Amino acid sequence: MVLSGKPPEQALLDAIKDRENDCAFISNGRLLPERALASKLGISRVRVRHILKELEQAGLVFRRRGQGTFVAPPPAADAGRIRVLASRITPRELMEVRLEVEPALAALAAERATFEELNRLRQLMQATLDASDTDVYESADEIFHYRLAEMAHNRLFLNIYNEIREVRKQASWMQQRKITYSRSTIEQLGLQHRDLMNNVAARNSEAAASVMRMHLLVVSNTLMRRRHYTSSF
Template identity: 75%
Template sequence: MGSSNKHPEQTLLDAIENREDNKEFISGGRLLPERTLALKLGISRARLRQVLGELEQSGSVFRRQGQGTFVAPPPAADAGRIRILAGRITPRDVMEVRLEIEPALAALAAERASVDELKLLGQLMQATLDARDTTTYETADEIFHYKIAEIAHNPLFLNIYNEIREVRKQASWTQERKSAYSKETIFQLGSQHKDLMENIASRNSEAAASVMRIHLLTVSNTLLRHRHYESS
C-alpha cells in the first residue's frame, strides 16, 4: 500500500516541494484527507499524525482545525466573498492596508513570540534567502509573512491579514510580481527579511515595525517601477 520505500516524512516532503506537479498527495494546496494519505503511505493514521506534526514544527505545512493541512498558509475563511472584492481593489489599496497592519504585527511578534516560534521563523526567513527563483521566493515569502502574523497572537489581526492574503492571491494584477522581481530584488528583499527577523528575535518591537515598513515600501516601489516601465 505504501507509495515508496522512503520514510513517510521524506515522501511527503518530496510531494510538498513539487506540489505544482504532484497530485498524489496534494490538491489545491491542501494535503488529501488523513485516511487517504495513510493508505497511500502504508502507515497508520496515528503515525501519519506524528509525521504531520513533525512537518508542521519544521514549517513545511500548516494545519487549520476543520479545514485540513496546507502546504502553504491556509486560505481565508470566506474566499468567495473576497473574490468579488478582489476585482475592485488595486495594488495601491492593498499596500495602504499592509502598511498599517503588518508593521503592527511585526511589533507584536517581537513582544509575544515564544522561543520555539522564533526558531521556526528563523528557518522560514532562511528559506527566503535561499530562494533561487521568483516562484520559490514567492512561496517562502508568503509563509514567512504569514508566520509573523500568526506569532503576533491576535486572532482578529490574523483574520484581517488572511483576507489581505486572499485578495492578493485572487487579484488579476498578482502575476505582475513574478515579472517585477529580478535576482537582485529577491536578494534585497531576503536581506530585509533577515534584518526583520533579527529585530523580532531581539524583542525590539519598534525596530521590527520600522523594518517591516521599509520592506513593504521596497515591494511597492518595485511594482510601481515595473508598471511604469511596462506602460512606457
C-alpha cells in the same frame, strides 16, 4: 507501499519541502485526506495523524479543522466575498493598508514570539534567502509573512491579515510581481527578511516595524513602477 523506498515520514517531508503540487500526496496545495495518505504510505491512520501533528508543530504544514492540511497558508474562510472585493481594489489601496497593518504585526511579534516560533521563523527566513527563482521565493515569502503575523498572537489582527493575503492572491494585477521581481530584487527582499528576523529575535519592536515598512516600500515601488505609478508612497 512506501514510495521510492523512503521511510513514510521522509517521503512526505520531501514532497512538502519541495512544495510539490498534484503529486502522490498533495493536490491543489492540500495534503490528501488521512485515509488516502495512510494507503499511499503503507502505514496506519494513527501513524499518519502523528506525523501530521509533528509537521504542524515544526511549522511545515497548516492544519484547519474542517478544511484539511495545507502546505501553504490556507485560504480565508470567506474567500468568495474577498474575490469580489479584490476585483475593485487597486495596488495603491492594498499597499496603504499593508503599510499600516504589517509593521504593527512585526512589532507585536517582537514582543510576543516564543522561542520555538523564533526558531521556526529563522528557518523560513533562510528559505527566502536560498530561493532559486521567483516561484520558490513567492512560496517562501508567503509562509514567512504568515508565520510572522501569527507570532503577534492577536486573532483579530490575524483575521485582518488573512483578508489582505486573500486580496493579494485574488487580484489579477498581482501576477505582475512575477514579471517585475528581478534576481537582485529577490535578494534585496530576502536580506530585509533577515534584518526583520534579527530585530524580532532581539525583541526590538520599533526596529522590527521600521524594517517591515522599508520592506513593503520596496515591494510597493517595484509594483508601482511596473504599473507606471508616479507615487512610491
